[in-house]
Amino acid sequence: MLKAPTCGLDYFDLIKKSKNRDFSSCSDTLRLAIIGDSATQQLASLLTVLFREQGIRLEVFEGPFDAIELQVHNPNSELYRFAADAILILNVTQALRNRYYRRPGSGVEFLRDELNRIASVWDVIRERCPAPIIQSNFVPPVERIFGNFDHKVADSLYAVVSALNVAIADAARSRAHVFINDVESIASYVGWGSWNDNRFWNMYKVFCALEHLPLVAQNIVDVTLSVRGRAVKCVVLDLDNTLWGGVIGDDGVEGIALSAHGDGESFYEFQLFLKEIQKRGILLAVCSKNNLENALKPFLEHKDMALRREDITVFVANWENKADNIKRIRETLNIGFDSMVFLDDNPFERNLVRTILPDVIVPELPEEPADYVGAISKLNLFETSAFSAEDTKRTELYRQRAERMEAQSSYGSIEEYLQSLDTQITVGRFVPRHIPRIAQLFQRSNQFNLTTRRRSQAECEEFMQDPSCYPIYAELKDRLGDHGLISIVVGRHEDDRLLLSDWLMSCRVLTRGVEQFVMNHIVEYAARHNYGWIDAEYRPSAKNAMVKDFYAQFGFVKLADPGDGNAKWRLEVAAYKPATVFMRSLEAEAVAPATV
Amino acid sequence: MEEQQLRTKMLETFRDVFGNPDLLVQDSTTADDVEGWDSLTHIDLIVALERAFRIKFTTGEVGKLANVGDLVSLIKSKTG
Numbered sequence: 100m101l102k103a104p105t106c107g108l109d110y111f112d113l114i115k116k117s118k119n120r121d122f123s124s125c126s127d128t129l130r131l132a133i134i135g136d137s138a139t140q141q142l143a144s145l146l147t148v149l150f151r152e153q154g155i156r157l158e159v160f161e162g163p164f165d166a167i168e169l170q171v172h173n174p175n176s177e178l179y180r181f182a183a184d185a186i187l188i189l190n191v192t193q194a195l196r197n198r199y200y201r202r203p204g205s206g207v208e209f210l211r212d213e214l215n216r217i218a219s220v221w222d223v224i225r226e227r228c229p230a231p232i233i234q235s236n237f238v239p240p241v242e243r244i245f246g247n248f249d250h251k252v253a254d255s256l257y258a259v260v261s262a263l264n265v266a267i268a269d270a271a272r273s274r275a276h277v278f279i280n281d282v283e284s285i286a287s288y289v290g291w292g293s294w295n296d297n298r299f300w301n302m303y304k305v306f307c308a309l310e311h312l313p314l315v316a317q318n319i320v321d322v323t324l325s326v327r328g329r330a331v332k333c334v335v336l337d338l339d340n341t342l343w344g345g346v347i348g349d350d351g352v353e354g355i356a357l358s359a360h361g362d363g364e365s366f367y368e369f370q371l372f373l374k375e376i377q378k379r380g381i382l383l384a385v386c387s388k389n390n391l392e393n394a395l396k397p398f399l400e401h402k403d404m405a406l407r408r409e410d411i412t413v414f415v416a417n418w419e420n421k422a423d424n425i426k427r428i429r430e431t432l433n434i435g436f437d438s439m440v441f442l443d444d445n446p447f448e449r450n451l452v453r454t455i456l457p458d459v460i461v462p463e464l465p466e467e468p469a470d471y472v473g474a475i476s477k478l479n480l481f482e483t484s485a486f487s488a489e490d491t492k493r494t495e496l497y498r499q500r501a502e503r504m505e506a507q508s509s510y511g512s513i514e515e516y517l518q519s520l521d522t523q524i525t526v527g528r529f530v531p532r533h534i535p536r537i538a539q540l541f542q543r544s545n546q547f548n549l550t551t552r553r554r555s556q557a558e559c560e561e562f563m564q565d566p567s568c569y570p571i572y573a574e575l576k577d578r579l580g581d582h583g584l585i586s587i588v589v590g591r592h593e594d595d596r597l598l599l600s601d602w603l604m605s606c607r608v609l610t611r612g613v614e615q616f617v618m619n620h621i622v623e624y625a626a627r628h629n630y631g632w633i634d635a636e637y638r639p640s641a642k643n644a645m646v647k648d649f650y651a652q653f654g655f656v657k658l659a660d661p662g663d664g665n666a667k668w669r670l671e672v673a674a675y676k677p678a679t680v681f682m683r684s685l686e687a688e689a690v691a692p693a694t695v
Numbered sequence: 696m697e698e699q700q701l702r703t704k705m706l707e708t709f710r711d712v713f714g715n716p717d718l719l720v721q722d723s724t725t726a727d728d729v730e731g732w733d734s735l736t737h738i739d740l741i742v743a744l745e746r747a748f749r750i751k752f753t754t755g756e757v758g759k760l761a762n763v764g765d766l767v768s769l770i771k772s773k774t775g
Contacts, residue, residue, distance in 0.1 A: 111711075114739060119713050140735050298754045299738060518774050 106563060108313040116693075117144040125156035126641050129323065132181050134170050135160035135189030135455050138304040142189070145316035154321075154641075165194070171220050174227060183230045185323055186486040188220065189281070191306040192237045192260060192488070199256050203654065206254030214266045229558050231484075232277045233319060234538065236264045238286040238307075240294060241295060275538065275556035277486060278322050285314050288477075310606055318479070324643035325482040327553055332434045333646040334373065335425055337443035338387040338394055339655075341404065342370060344410045344468065346446040348393045352400050360402050369404035370471045376481060377410050380490025382414040382432065386424045386441070391416045406443050421448050422455035430503050433606040435545060435642060441478055444468075485513070489583050494595075494668060499580035500607055513685050517612060521576040522682035524613065526620050529563040529570045536584045537572055540605065547614075547641040548603040549635070567592045569624065575608055575682075586613055588621060597625045599635040602630075602649075614679035618653050632669055639664035653678065696774045701748075701769065712740045722764030730744045748774055 108233060129150060133139045139521070140688045150157040155564035160181040162170045167188065170178040178186070195213065202209040221232055237260045243249050249257035264283055271277040288296040290313050296308035308317070316435045344356025345367045356363035357370075383406070387394050395415035398408040408414070413431050415424045421443070429436060434457035443449050444464050453461045465474050503520075506613075515621050545551070562570035568592035575582040586604040590597045597620070604614060625633050635650050647666075654675060655668035705714040710718045713731045732740070744766070745751055750773040760766055 111739070111743060115714065120759065141738070298752075298757075301754050301755060303734065303738050499753075607742065 108317060108478060110309050110313055111147050113148045113313055113316075114141075116148045122151060122156040123152060124154060126154050128156045128158060130158045130160070130182065130184045131187060131323070132160040132162065132178055132183035133187045133189065134167045134178060135187075135191070136165045136167060136194035137189055137191040137300075138164065141305065141309065141312055142316055142319075149316050150314070150323075151322045153329075155321065167220060168216070179227055183228065185227070185233060185326065186224060186230050187233045187235075187319060187685060188217075188281075189234070189235050190217065190237065192240055193300045193304075193306060195237060195260070195263075195557075196240055196242075196651065197255060199259065202273075206252075206259045210259045210262055210266070212683075213263055214270065214285075217267060218270045221274060221423055225274070225276055225557060229276075229555050231555055233322050233326075234267065234271065234277055234281050235280040235282045236267055237611055238283050238291070239292060240316070264544050268373050275485075275535065277310070278326060280315075280319055280322055282318070284316060285311070285318055289314065311415065316609070321479050321482045322484075326484040326542065328545065330483055330543065331480050332438040333382040333384055333428070333432060333440070334376065335384045335386050335428060335439055335441045335459075336373070337445065337448065338385060338397075338416075339387060339465070340444040340468075341442060343397060343401075348389055348396060352396050355397065355401070357401060357403050359385060359398070365471070369407060369468065369471045372408060372475075374405050375408075377494055378491060379481070379483075380493045382412045382494055383410055384428045384432070385411050385415060386421055386428065387416045388421070389416045390418075390420055409498070410494060412494055413501050418475040420451065422452050423457060425452060425459060431504055432497055433546075433609060442475070464482060469664060471686075484542060487535050487539055489536050489539070492581075492583070496580060497607065498584060517681035520681075522575065522577040522611065523685050524616055524682045525574040525685040526617060527570055528571060529559060531560075531563070533572055533584055534559050534563065537587055540584065540587055540603065542594065542600075544603040544605060545640070546606050546645055548640070548643050549599075549646055550601055550638045551603075551640040551643060552601055556600065562589055569597065571617075571620075573604075573613060575611070575613060582608055586615060586617055590621065592628075592630075594633075595630060596632040597621070597628075597630045597632050599633065602635070612678075612680045612682060614649070616680045616682055616684075619677045619680065622670070622672060622677070626674045631670055632671060634658075635668045635670070637666045639670065644693070696771075698767075701770060701774065705744065705745055705767065705770065708743050709740070712736060720763045722762065722767065724751050724763040725761065744745065744770065750774065 131146065132653065133143060139161050143161055147157045147159065160177065162178060167190075167603065170176045198213075199206070199209055201483070215316060217234065221234070222232075224232060241262050242256055245252050245255055245259070249255040252258055252451065253262070263509055268279060271279055286307070294307050297584070299305040299309070336342060344363055345354060348354055357363055357366045360679070373383060384396070392645070395408065395414070397404050413428045415428060425439065425441065429439065430530045430682050437460070438454055440460045441449070441452050442462070442464060449461050449463070452459055460480065462478055464471060473522050491660050534556060538554065538559050541554040541559070545609045559570070562568045569592070571588050571590075572584050573586040574584050582605075587601060588599060589601040622633065629635070635655060637649065639647070639649060650668040653670065658667040658669050660666055706718070707718065709720060710716050713736065715730070718729065720729065726737065741752060741757060746766055747767060748770055750770065752769070758767070
């Protein structure tokens with residue numbers, strides 16, 4: 100969860116809150132369809148409250164009880180008419196077990212049939228509705244028909260459920276629109292003894308003890324938010340007593356507690372965990388009250404530092420207050436405060452940051468360093484909805500960016516600086532190999548995003564194949580590094596006009612002239628295809644105010660203004676004056692020799 | 696537990712679950728008489744009473760409940 104709900108996760112407290120229908124705090128709406136083979140009403144009430152805690156007004160469609168396939172296979176069902184933003188499929192072990200006991204064939208055949216049923220539900224939905232699917236997995240059954248030997252009998256219920264969870268995960272890997280609601284892990288965390296209350300299954304088809312339902316609901320909120328692009332992008336770390344035991348300025352490199360074995364192992368383990376997070380694509384920054392020389396010493400000299408200097412994107416060590424330092428880190432990385440986590444063992448520093456920067460996520464850290472990893476993992480802070488090769492390179496990209504910002508101050512003018520970078524850009528129509536990154540950018544990009552339409556991978560593929568669409572991406576590299584794919588625009592042909600429905604860009608390449616280059620490219624395309632006009636849109640979100648008047652700088656004229664912040668813009672193609680840019684087009688270069 | 700004490704605690708639980716601080720019930724009261732007492736809140740009521748009195752109902756007991764009076768007798772028998 101990104102922000103812990105203020106009300107905690109007590110079932111009765113949440114149910115009471117669900118009776119309050121005031122959604123004025125919500126800036127966003129989500130239409131969620133729930134279909135399941137268990138009762139879903141309680142869950143729906145809890146979800147309404149927990150989404151509201153995140154500023155989202157939930158509109159729920161609950162399918163009739165145990166009618167997953169009826170809803171999915173009927174093209175005119177209420178499910179499709181609801182036009183959901185996300186579809187939650189809740190399959191529970193109790194219903195599975197009932198079918199298992201009535202199976203006509205072997206357990207292994209049963210397993211195959213169940214997997215086919217689930218996967219075909221996903222695939223049929225996919226044909227009719229672009230909404231992402233959130234599929235629950237199964238809690239292992241309490242029955243041990245063969246005892247421990249269950250594991251050795253492929254037909255046993257226990258073995259079937261275990262294999263089914265693995266098979267569901269495997270099938271979801273090849274379907275970008277399917278996400279897992281890992282109910283199994285929640286039940287394991289709670290403990291099955293406390294998880295189950297079979298009386299309520301028998302009487303009301305509730306799949307677990309009521310007190311644990313809020314954990315399932317919060318888990319669903321976590322997955323949904325990540326699918327909609329909310330994610331932690333950076334972890335800001337304190338040093339003394341957070342990354343190692345003791346105070347480096349007092350104890351010196353030899354004196355701090357940090358070791359792969361024995362005293363200080365907790366800190367070593369914590370660093371390994373952070374390193375894994377970093378490899379996954381989350382940036383690490385350091386914010387320490389120290390002098391810089393001392394703070395860097397362990398990174399350069401200590402043999403058991405799992406984190407190295409190059410793992411840290413921005414390294415700040417000084418005696419100023421940490422809130423100001425975090426502001427500086429945020430500016431350097433150009434990310435939102437709400438995508439930053441601050442970890443510090445010192446309650447004073449945590450409170451200071453919480454007070455001054457309320458959007459930064461500041462979890463409590465336990466006193467015992469051996470519990471750091473467990474406490475942070477319990478919060479499920481690092482939920483994501485995609486993982487690509489791009490993620491593994493992120494630290495490197497941002498570190499170069501930080502260095503560039505330092506270099507920038509030594510150049511006279513921004514133009515001079517941009518020219519010195521020898522920037523190269525590639526603009527092209529969507530191609531299959533870029534689709535995962537394109538879909539990811541649609542989910543992640545918040546600030547420079549004109550319409551914030553969260554396009555799924557499936558939608559991106561449709562744009563790619565649709566001849567009436569002009570969907571383009573831009574890739575950027577320069578002397579200091581390769582930025583990868585950083586911008587997307589989707590155009591659509593309509594009569595004598597080209598319609599721009601999406602325009603977004605990663606903020607890490609802001610002020611480089613990318614948007615100017617892309618606009619030149621689009622207008623040139625429009626002129627070549629004899630369009631008289633380009634129409635474009637701006638839809639306000641909580642975060643995209645910076646591009647409110649984006650189109651004005653290019654000579655677009657504002658059309659309708661309904662007063663709700665939405666705006667339509669229009670450009671006369673013939674009247675466009677190309678913007679000055681400081682970069683070379685790679686494609687043009689590739690074509691040039693042939694024409695000479 | 697004294698019967699009066701039991702009834703007071705039970706009424707508090709009812710008021711809490713149905714979100715009505717002025718709610719009054721009698722032994723003859725049934726689900727039809729109380730606004731918001733549907734199959735959904737019934738589960739909440741059962742669990743809330745279990746929590747308040749630290750008892751467990753069986754499915755058979757829950758199935759046989761006809762009115763508030765039955766509930767009082769049941770809780771009385773379980774709290775001794």
